[in-house]
Amino acid sequence: MQNYEIQSDDWARLAADAKPIREQVFIQEQHISPEDEWDAQDAIALHFVVYLAGQAVATARLLENHSIGRVAVLKSQRGLGLGRVLMQHIIQLARQQCRPEVKLSAQVHAIPFYQSLGFYVEGESYLDCGIPHVDMRLQF
Ligand code: COA
Secondary structure, three states: OOOEEEEEEOHHHHHHHHHHHHHHHHHHHOOOOHHHHOOHHHHOOEEEEEEEOOEEEEEEEEOOOOEEEEEEEOHHHOOOOHHHHHHHHHHHHHHHOOOOEEEEEEEHHHHHHHHOOOOEEEEEEEEEOOEEEEEEEEEO
16 A cells, blocks of 8 residues: 555544545545435544545544444545545544444445454344445444
8 A cells, every 4th residue: 555644633624635545435426415324423434534645544433422434435435445434534533532432333245344343243234315224233
């Protein structure tokens, strides 16, 4: 992987870089409606953006309730390990903040990705925005 950098900050500072990624991945690629994609949590979440050779290529957010969400890597940059380093960065930060756990609502296709990071599945799958999801948790 080329040189990458991860920045974490509030929405006011990272929206310009995170928004186009989420628009491309969730709204255009996965056909999630803008009304579902943009919610009130963005204003209060901690956001993360991965820059590869200076270009914003991946993003995610962490909520106060220890929930990680909106994990997205641009299609052209998948399979390079960027999703993994982004998740590892968030998990490490959550540990440093003495959070008891991190959790997420995973799209079913991404279960192996999160399992490889230590998350385990909880309960049955359900539909959210028409996409099968399952709850996953990583306890510290
Ligand atoms: N299904 C199964 N395994 C997957 C996977 C998937 N969809 N995506 C990644 N993996 C595996 C990789 O094979 C790799 O395993 P390895 O280290 O043993 O080779 C590991 O997970 C890490 O892969 P990585 O290259 O870091 O993943 P990525 O940068 O491609 O990012 C996603 C993974 C899921 C974030 C990315 O595919 C994505 O943005 N998808 C569209 C948006 C989305 O669905 N987000 C998840 C919402 S819950």
